Amino acid sequence: MTHRVGILGATGAVGQRFIQLLDGHPRFEIACLTASESSAGExxxxxxxxxxxxAIPEAVRDSTVRETDPSAIPDDVDLLFSSLPSGVAAEIEPDLCEAGYVVSSNSSNDRMAEDVPLTIPEINPGHLDLIEVQRDERGWDGALVKNPNCSTITMVPTLAALDEFGLERVQASTLQAVSGAGYSGVTSMEIxxxxxxxxxxxxxxxxxESRKLLGEFDGxxxxxxxxxxxxxxxxxPTxxxxxxNVFAELADDxxxxxxxEAMESFPSADLPSSPDQLIHVFGDDQPERPQxxxxxxxxxxxxxxxxxxxxxxxxxxYNCLAHNTIRGAAGASLLNGELLAEEGWI
Structure with missing residues (x-):
């Protein structure tokens, strides 16, 4: 079954990644692109x-950009992917959910809300059941699902693999790429x-976010x-x-x-955009990787x-690495959207 989807904030850096990843997707068809009022109509x-x-995919080159507003989104759109700035998303995403839309969002607002699933499909797919709690508490027919921050999603899969050894404390130091701040987020003179x-x-x-992702949901x-x-x-300046760089304290030794072995064997998800192996691990013969x-x-x-x-x-x-705008942003929301479709939430 093919689902019609929309992209909120489609002109930005993460919005462009959404379009790139959705081009030729086997289950999702782009039906709506939104941006700021100044871009609407172009x-x-x-x-x-x-x-x-x-190149810009041919399927969207000539698509007319709509204003990011519930009234501008077609009724037959099944799922919305959001890459809106968090301040804008905090105002608009609840309105969209009240209008009945399911929103898979990369925006940082509401990630720690008690009734909002913060989900990595390979780690905590069962947390999607929070949608029922959310709908009961908020009285809407739509749903709001979040993926974590790009630095969080890099580390948490490895921590999930370590949890079998009794994960007790984590200390991490990141070396984060400039694209994580958006195109104009860090000037060249700064970095x-x-x-x-x-x-x-x-x-x-x-x-x-790490503790929420690794937490337990009792229904x-x-x-x-x-x-x-x-x-x-x-x-x-990458x-x-x-x-x-991650330091994990464990109950076991x-x-x-x-x-x-625990990292390499940690299962991936059976979704169209899932990697065959979730975590690739370099051995002792390549201590300088990943890069x-x-x-x-x-x-x-x-x-x-x-x-x-x-x-x-x-x-x-150990060290860990992920592509921050693919796995850590648009790709994370896309996986959540695929999980929502697989589990029958849309």
């Missing part, structure tokens, strides 16, 4: 300053020959994972691909080989890559 090819290294040891709000997102409410998470987030330029496009940009696994006094340390 053909997409003129409204969007296309930044990706592939060339430099590194910025602060990204506003990023540390809190990693520390809270009525969700409890956060008990592990403590501390993060330090840094911007570096274009795409967030690299993270696994050998590095057992940790690598952003070399490894961000593994699994078409949807795979998490880990390496440098070593024992510590309290557990293990």
């Amino acid at each position: 053909p997409y090819r003129e409204a969007a300053k296309w930044r990706l290294d592939s 060339i020959d430099n590194a910025i040891p602060h990204i506003g709000g990023e540390e809190e997102k990693m520390e809270t 009525a409410e969700l409890s956060l994972h008990s592990a403590e998470v501390d993060a330090s987030c840094n911007r570096i 274009i795409d691909g967030h690299l993270e 696994p050998e590095p080989a057992a940790v690598r 952003p330029r070399m490894d961000r496009m593994r699994g078409d940009g949807m795979q998490v890559v880990a390496g440098g696994v070593q024992s510590t006094a309290a557990g293990v340390k």
Whole structure:
């Protein structure tokens, strides 16, 4: 079955990734593109300053951009993908849900709301059942589902694999690409020959979202994972691909080989955009990997890559990497949309 979908904020960096990933999708057909009021009424090819290294798909080049408003979205659209700025999304997404639309959103608002599923399909697909709680509490027929922050989604799959060893505490330091801030988010004078040891709000997102993703849902409410998470987030002059150094304290004392095996064997999801293997792990013979330029496009940009696994006094340390605008943003929302369709929520 083919579902008609819309993209909110289609002209931005993540919106462009949505269009790229949805081109030729086996289950989703783009039926609606929205942007700001200033772009409404223009053909997409003129409204969007296309930044990706592939051409604008022919299917949307001449599509008329609509205003981001429930009244402007066709009634036969089954699913909306949102890449709106969080301030805008906080106002508009509830209106869309009240109008009956299902929204799979990359925007940061409401990620930690108690009745909003924050979902990575390979990690916590059962959290989608929060939709029933959400509909009861908010009185709408639509649904709002979130994917986590791009730095969170890089780390959490590896933590989920480690949870079998008794995950107790996590410390992480990130080296994040400039695309995570959007096209105009970091100026060249700020980042060339430099590194910025602060990204506003990023540390809190990693520390809270990780625990929600790894938490337990009992059918009525969700409890956060008990592990403590501390993060330090840094911007570096790479274009795409967030690299993270992770130190995990564990109740057990696994050998590095057992940790690598747990990561490599952690199951992927059976969805059209899922990578065949969720986590690729480099062995001891390649301690210098993963690297952003070399490894961000593994699994078409949807795979998490880990390496440098070593024992510590309290557990293990390792590095992990993912493509921040594919796996960490548009691709994450796309996977959630595929899960929503698979589970019959749309």
